[in-house]
Amino acid sequence: MKVGVYGLGRFGAFWATQLSKKVEVVGYNRSKRDLIIDGVKLVDFDSLCSCDVIFLCVSISSLQEVLNSIKDHISDDTLVIDTCSVKVYPAQLMSEILHKGQPLIATHPMFGPDSAKEGLRGLPLVFHPLRCSVDQKEYWITLFKEMEIDVIEMSPQEHDKEAAxxxxxxxxxxxxxxxxxxxxxxxxxxxxxxxxxxxxxxxxxxxxxxxxxxxxxxxxxxxxxxxxxxxxxxxxxxxxxxxxxxxxx
Structure with missing residues (x-):
């Protein structure tokens, strides 16, 4: 399985490195700048879209544009996972813009490079399977737990109300x-x-x-x-x- 990370800003680069300790990870960034990210191979847009799983590590305000850009370039069985800090809005966008039946998981890693300086142990990640198989859900919950992350299953509405x-x-x-x-x-x-x-x-x-x-x-x-x-x-x-x-x- 190949995992792609779309968006290699401060959080995206950090998250790609963390994931690369468990799975093969490639990364794509829209801005043309030189990047060196531990454990991550940089690829072009088409290569990113050919991945089995794509993590969207982009700003909330740019998510709609990004979803529209990938929707006709990814396979119908590509699992798309967002990492936005709010959940109702991204969940709605992914469900509406991407193809019917597209596997989707909404997540919010509630940490970043600063709060994870000492490692990921015990740090919370909100997880909500919008539209995916039981196997996909269990795979990612298990992988996150292997990373010592505290996985919290919660609806987008519950997340946003509490996170506010x-x-x-x-x-x-x-x-x-x-x-x-x-x-x-x-x-x-x-x-x-x-x-x-x-x-x-x-x-x-x-x-x-x-x-x-x-x-x-x-x-x-x-x-x-x-x-x-x-x-x-x-x-x-x-x-x-x-x-x-x-x-x-």
Whole structure:
């Protein structure tokens, strides 16, 4: 079996290398730039489309274009697996754009090069078989577990609702703190250092990922509204306390 990885950006290159430890992996990238990726042979578009399995490691916002580009070049039995950080939108696109009966699996590896610095053990990967055989499902669950990944079976809707209040909040707060231009300080508490690590981890990812997480997760706008409401509540409480002190003075 030959596995192709479409999209060799920061995550795609990382993921291709991890997969190559278990299966034969080739990679394709639309942008013409020199790439050297451990364990991965770079191929052209047609060679990528001839693979038995294709992982799509592209931005959420470019997924529709990519699916349209491959749909008439892949075999009807090619297994297509996305790795997007939201799940409802990609699942819908793959089901609608690719051929009827095309084997499909929706995944979200909830880690990347930074969070996997010390290895993959125990890191979560959301897995949902959209349209595939039992053998295909079991093969990939088994392979991911052999990679020491924690496989979580969850529907796209469940994923997006939960991720909006976990990953979505983390990226939003990380970007917000980055706007404060926080710097390391010798007065840093453990809590401050943890906040700085959130900034580093989230802002190492492409800004497009942040925009896509907020735009394509159908629950993200609820999260932002509640986050603003929570901030307003705290500021209001502080203002009330300040008024009390002034009145007592």
């Amino acid at each position: 209040y976990s990953q979505g909040v983390t990226h939003f707060v990380g970007r917000m703190l980055d706007e404060l231009h926080l710097k390391p300080t010798k007065l840093a508490t453990v809590g401050y250092k943890r906040l700085m690590s959130i900034v580093e981890q989230t802002c190492n990812d492409p800004l497009q990922l942040f925009y896509d997480l907020q735009r394509y997760n159908p629950y993200a706008h609820y999260m932002r509204s509640e986050l603003k409401e929570a901030s307003d509540k705290i500021l209001t409480r502080l203002k009330i306390e300040e008024v009390k002190k002034m009145e007592d003075a």
